[in-house]
Amino acid sequence: MQIKVTAPAQIYTTIQLPSSKSISNRALIINALGNRTFQLENLSDCDDTQVMIHALNDGKNTIDIMAAGTAMRFLTAYLSVTPGTRIITGTQRMQQRPIQVLVNALRELGAEIEYIINDGYPPLRITGHKLQKDTISLPGNISSQYISALLMIAPILSNGLALTLTGEIISRPYINLTLQLMNDFGAKAKWLNEYQLKVEPQPYQSIPFYVESDWSAASYWYQIAALSNKAEIILPGLFETSYQGDSKVAEIFQLLGIESIYGNKMVTLKKTDKIAERLDYDFINQPDLAQTFVVTCALMNIPFRFSGLQSLKIKETDRITALIKEMGKLGYILHEIDDRILSWEGERCEMTADAAIDTYEDHRMAMAFAPVCVVMPEIRINNPQVVSKSYPYYWEDLKKAGFIIEEI
Numbered sequence: 256m257q258i259k260v261t262a263p264a265q266i267y268t269t270i271q272l273p274s275s276k277s278i279s280n281r282a283l284i285i286n287a288l289g290n291r292t293f294q295l296e297n298l299s300d301c302d303d304t305q306v307m308i309h310a311l312n313d314g315k316n317t318i319d320i321m322a323a324g325t326a327m328r329f330l331t332a333y334l335s336v337t338p339g340t341r342i343i344t345g346t347q348r349m350q351q352r353p354i355q356v357l358v359n360a361l362r363e364l365g366a367e368i369e370y371i372i373n374d375g376y377p378p379l380r381i382t383g384h385k386l387q388k389d390t391i392s393l394p395g396n397i398s399s400q401y402i403s404a405l406l407m408i409a410p411i412l413s414n415g416l417a418l419t420l421t422g423e424i425i426s427r428p429y430i431n432l433t434l435q436l437m438n439d440f441g442a443k444a445k446w447l448n449e450y451q452l453k454v455e456p457q458p459y460q461s462i463p464f465y466v467e468s469d470w471s472a473a474s475y476w477y478q479i480a481a482l483s484n485k486a487e488i489i490l491p492g493l494f495e496t497s498y499q500g501d502s503k504v505a506e507i508f509q510l511l512g513i514e515s516i517y518g519n520k521m522v523t524l525k526k527t528d529k530i531a532e533r534l535d536y537d538f539i540n541q542p543d544l545a546q547t548f549v550v551t552c553a554l555m556n557i558p559f560r561f562s563g564l565q566s567l568k569i570k571e572t573d574r575i576t577a578l579i580k581e582m583g584k585l586g587y588i589l590h591e592i593d594d595r596i597l598s599w600e601g602e603r604c605e606m607t608a609d610a611a612i613d614t615y616e617d618h619r620m621a622m623a624f625a626p627v628c629v630v631m632p633e634i635r636i637n638n639p640q641v642v643s644k645s646y647p648y649y650w651e652d653l654k655k656a657g658f659i660i661e662e663i
């Protein structure tokens with residue numbers, strides 16, 4: 256399927272974003288490990304959270320988490336401490352996303368996990384039982400989700416867990432998000448220093464819990480505001496102090512002429528004329544925002560050098576390669592340096608006539624490229640349904656804001 260997206264001349268709208276999938280999926284695992292006294296409120300309706308809910312509630316022997324990285328990694332740890340034998344699998348791409356660091360760590364703690372097809376990758380066969388060891392060291396430079404997964408099961412281990420991380424730690428705000436939620440639910444978990452974490456053997460207590468809106472999803476509305484001549488966008492359910500590391504998006508977009516005004520449980524995006532001449536930024540802590548800023552800066556003609564992108568290669572697709580290819584169709588020549596940097600110094604090439612953006616089964620490719628139509632007459636997007644991974648109503652929300660979406 257392909258759609259053509261056309262933008263309105265000005266954008267004045269209020270958009271109810273989806274709930275945070277990162278918070279939803281943590282709260283679900285933690286609640287399942289606790290006493291489940293309260294219902295979690297405002298869980299995300301996205302695919303990644305729906306697969307987690309089914310995995311935890313349906314009691315199936317084979318669990319298919321489709322494309323959800325958090326579900327795959329968090330459930331691998333969860334199933335290792337939950338009685339029974341299950342197979343956990345996912346999409347073809349999920350079967351290429353590495354999990355060896357987590358499996359090695361869990362095996363060292365005493366877990367019973369087998370690779371079913373390829374060593375180091377899902378699908379896995381997991382038999383859950385009590386884990387005895389309480390100290391582990393693992394690399395922190397591949398995915399923070401391995402660390403979050405281990406942290407979340409730690410309060411129910413007999414002696415808790417001491418974790419030492421080696422290498423450069425990526426996506427650290429997601430580890431902090433895990434610690435925040437664990438502590439909210441009555442656990443005792445903290446950083447001892449930059450590389451060491453400690454979790455006490457103190458069980459979770461369910462609490463009434465409401466999931467806030469998703470800051471990564473908000474980034475596409477910041478992008479739309481930045482690219483528009485006239486815009487004011489209200490996003491309810493977002494707060495200045497958020498558990499989500501991607502709330503940093505507000506600060507970075509200030510450099511691209513968007514002011515965030517907080518109040519009454521919402522943020523209002525307003526345009527300013529303070530726009531940076533170039534943007535250099537290290538995305539090591541906010542990898543999911545990289546696509547938004549690559550597309551926005553190029554379309555605003557702002558040269559950039561974005562580092563800390565090494566984890567993009569193992570996400571829903573190789574996002575570095577996908578960005579270079581699709582931005583090339585729009586006439587922008589990006590440079591990749593050392594598998595971890597993308598830069599653009601204003602180099603242009605001829606646009607592909609009638610270009611359609613490929614989305615590579617990656618929701619963020621679709622969502623970050625759709626706003627291009629604010630600047631160009633229209634944009635065509637292939638397989639637009641990929642957005643359901645984190646933001647199922649993205650296209651409906653664009654329509655609400657005045658965009659025209661036509662199936663072709």
Ligand SMILES: O=C(O)C1=C[C@@H](OP(=O)(O)O)[C@@H](O)[C@H](O)C1
Nearest residue numbers: 277325398399400426429542566
């Ligand atoms: O823990 C989480 O909720 C996430 C952590 C990040 O992954 P990595 O730690 O693999 O970078 C991020 O990209 C992903 O969308 C969500």
Ligand SMILES: C=C(OP(=O)(O)O)C(=O)O
Nearest residue numbers: 322323324325543570571
């Ligand atoms: C990388 C992402 O998700 P995950 O790793 O959880 O599949 C994402 O949502 O951009």
